[in-house]
Amino acid sequence: MVAYHFPPQSGSSGAQRTVGFVRYLREFGWEPAVLTVDPRAYEAVDHQLAPPDGVCVHRALAFDASRHFAIGERYPSFLARPDRWTSWRWAGVIRGLAIVRRWKPDVLWSTYPIATAHAIGHAIARITGTPWIADFRDPMAQDGYPADPRTWESFRGIESRAIGRATRTVFTTPSAAETYRHRYPERAERIAVIENGFDEEMFGDSAPADARVVTDERFVLLHSGIVYPSERDPTALIKALAALRDAGRLERHELVIRFRAPVHGALIEILARRHGVEDVIEIAAPLPYREALAEMSRADGLLVLQAANCNEQIPAKIYEYLRAGRPILGLADPSGDTAGALVNAGVTHIAALEDATAIADALRRFVYDVRGGRAPLPNQATVRRASRRERTADLARLLNEAAQR
Numbered sequence: 240m241v242a243y244h245f246p247p248q249s250g251s252s253g254a255q256r257t258v259g260f261v262r263y264l265r266e267f268g269w270e271p272a273v274l275t276v277d278p279r280a281y282e283a284v285d286h287q288l289a290p291p292d293g294v295c296v297h298r299a300l301a302f303d304a305s306r307h308f309a310i311g312e313r314y315p316s317f318l319a320r321p322d323r324w325t326s327w328r329w330a331g332v333i334r335g336l337a338i339v340r341r342w343k344p345d346v347l348w349s350t351y352p353i354a355t356a357h358a359i360g361h362a363i364a365r366i367t368g369t370p371w372i373a374d375f376r377d378p379m380a381q382d383g384y385p386a387d388p389r390t391w392e393s394f395r396g397i398e399s400r401a402i403g404r405a406t407r408t409v410f411t412t413p414s415a416a417e418t419y420r421h422r423y424p425e426r427a428e429r430i431a432v433i434e435n436g437f438d439e440e441m442f443g444d445s446a447p448a449d450a451r452v453v454t455d456e457r458f459v460l461l462h463s464g465i466v467y468p469s470e471r472d473p474t475a476l477i478k479a480l481a482a483l484r485d486a487g488r489l490e491r492h493e494l495v496i497r498f499r500a501p502v503h504g505a506l507i508e509i510l511a512r513r514h515g516v517e518d519v520i521e522i523a524a525p526l527p528y529r530e531a532l533a534e535m536s537r538a539d540g541l542l543v544l545q546a547a548n549c550n551e552q553i554p555a556k557i558y559e560y561l562r563a564g565r566p567i568l569g570l571a572d573p574s575g576d577t578a579g580a581l582v583n584a585g586v587t588h589i590a591a592l593e594d595a596t597a598i599a600d601a602l603r604r605f606v607y608d609v610r611g612g613r614a615p616l617p618n619q620a621t622v623r624r625a626s627r628r629e630r631t632a633d634l635a636r637l638l639n640e641a642a643q644r
Contacts, residue, residue, distance in 0.1 A: 241335065241360050243324060243353035245275040245296070249285035250500075250525070252464065252555045256376070257350060259438050259627030260634055262291040267635035272342065274335050274359070276301035276327050287527060299334040301327030321354035321393040331359040339367045345642040346406075350374040354394055357401045364404055370641040373405040374433075377552050378415050402426050406641040409433050409634075412576040414551040431637060434580075435555040436630040437562040442532055458494045458606055460568065461538035463531055464556045466501040471544035471554075472592065473507055476570060479598035481514040488603055491518040496542065499534065500525035535563035540609055543569040543577065546592050550575030557581070558625045566614035568605045570598060585618040 240261065244253035261271045272295040278284055280301040290296050302308065304318040304326070319325065338344070347369045349360030357373055364371035380395040402408055402423045409431050410416040420427040466473055480496075483489035496519060498507055504522040511517040526534065535541060541560045545552070553576050560567055561584055569589040571577040578589050588608070590601035608614040623629070 240271055241274045241331065241347070241349035241356045241363075243276055243280075243327070243356055244350075245273060246288035246290050247278055247284040247286050248281040249288060249528075250283040253352060254288075255438060255441075255555065255627075256374075256435055258291065259436065260631050261294050262438070262440070263628045263631035264635065264638075266628070267632060269635060269638055272338065272344070273297065274299065274331060274338060276324065276331075279307075280324055280327065282306070285527065297334055297338060299327060299330040301330065316387070316389070320390050321358070321397060324353055325355050325358075328355050328358050328362075331355070332362045335359060335363040336366060339363060339369060344369060346638050347371045348374060348638075351376050351379060354379065354397050357397050361397070361400050361404060370406045370644055371404060372407045372409060372637055372641055373401040374409045375401075375415070375419075376409075376411045376435075378410075378418060399423075402429075405429070406644055407431055407637050409637070411435050411555075412551055412553050413579075414576045418551060433630055433633045433637075434625070435553065435558050436625045436627045437558045438627045439562070441529060442536075442562060443529065457492060458539050458610070460494065460496045460540045460542050460606075461499060461535065462496065462501070462542040462544060463499040463535055463559075464501070464554070466498060466503050466507060466544060468503055468506055470546050470549045472546055473544065474510055475593050475595040476544070476598055477507075477510040477514050477516060477520075478595040479602060480511075480516040480519060482595060482599045483603060484516060489519070494519050494606065495521050497521040497523050497538075499523045499531065532559060532563065535559060535565065538563075538565055540605060540614075541565050541567045543567060543571060543581065544592055545569075545571040545575065545577040547572040547575060549577070553577050553580050561617040561622050561625055564616055564622075566605070566609050566616060568601065570601075584621040585615045587615055 242257040244251055245257055248254055264271045274297045277298045277300050280303050301324050304314050304323040308314045308318050347360055347364055349356045351357060360371055379398040380391055385391050385394060407429050411434050413432055416430050416432045420430050501507060511520040543557060545554060550572050557580060567586045569578055569581040569586055570592040572591050573589055581589060588601050588605040590597035
């Protein structure tokens with residue numbers, strides 16, 4: 240399993256998909272071994288995070304161009320194409336070939352969003368002939384992304400080679416899979432969907448929270464994780480708060496929207512000051528992963544942000560929200576996959592992230608319904624299907640097919 244995101248890397252939910260698969264694959268007759276990077280390549284580490292017990296982890300030398308090769312915060316662009324960890328490719332291929340020679344694995348698996356992982360997977364599969372599953376998760380080369388034309392060409396090349404060689408390619412949403420079936424019709428039957436999920440072990444003994452009525456205390460609406468300036472632009476939300484305040488429908492003692500580890504907290508604070516609603520906005524520092532999950536389970540409500548330019552993607556955090564068992568306010572295009580996943584889970588409070596008027600109405604109704612105990616909680620059938628164990632069962636079926644080929 241070739242994956243950049245893996246413990247002790249922290250600060251991204253990207254590792255949870257790989258770690259979840261690694262944790263449960265043995266239950267389905269598969270022994271995982273992981274090829275990842277030396278921890279020096281990570282921007283942030285948390286040594287409390289560790290791989291599942293007994294898993295063989297191989298680490299290859301890799302550097303982050305922005306930190307290790309920069310002079311005065313500048314570095315040659317070719318050192319970050321397709322990504323800042325392209326140095327991992329050569330050591331990763333050499334180490335991967337050694338693993339194949341020694342252990343003769345039945346199947347190779349690599350995962351995006353670090354494109355170099357697929358470059359490594361392709362090289363190993365081409366040289367050894369090992370069946371290969373390319374886990375794309377999200378689309379790679381898109382209209383306008385990456386913005387740099389040479390990087391876009393690099394992405395498109397890795398993408399097309401992976402689609403052409405891989406025994407199976409996997410996406411996390413139906414729309415992304417459908418886009419690639421149209422883009423590569425000759426490989427359409429090889430494209431599958433395995434959504435993200437939540438790991439029950441990370442929630443420990445906590446059961447999904449019961450519905451509770453919020454009466455006197457300040458209502459806490461939690462967004463846990465990164466707020467991207469484009470893909471999760473909070474501008475319309477801030478404008479909606481200002482509109483509610485101006486209409487006399489929002490008092491500062493009634494509501495606080497807590498952004499936990501948003502990364503772009505400065506942007507949120509600037510917008511809040513500009514519109515005069517800084518007293519209902521809280522920027523909170525990162526928490527260890529288990530503590531962040533516990534906070535979700537205690538919040539009065541959970542907030543999803545997803546712009547229409549990401550209609551083919553679903554934030555991985557949604558599945559942890561579902562397991563937390565709290566009411567959810569979804570600010571996402573009603574026609575996109577994010578809103579679709581929420582509707583399938585029984586969520587009813589949804590508005591487009593770009594529509595301040597709709598957000599104001601949805602937010603007001605959401606708080607009112609939660610306070611009155613009327614807001615729906617995620618249905619448990621959907622929650623059960625979203626567990627990492629269930630997702631790993633789906634992966635094991637693909638691995639079995641690849642091995643038989």
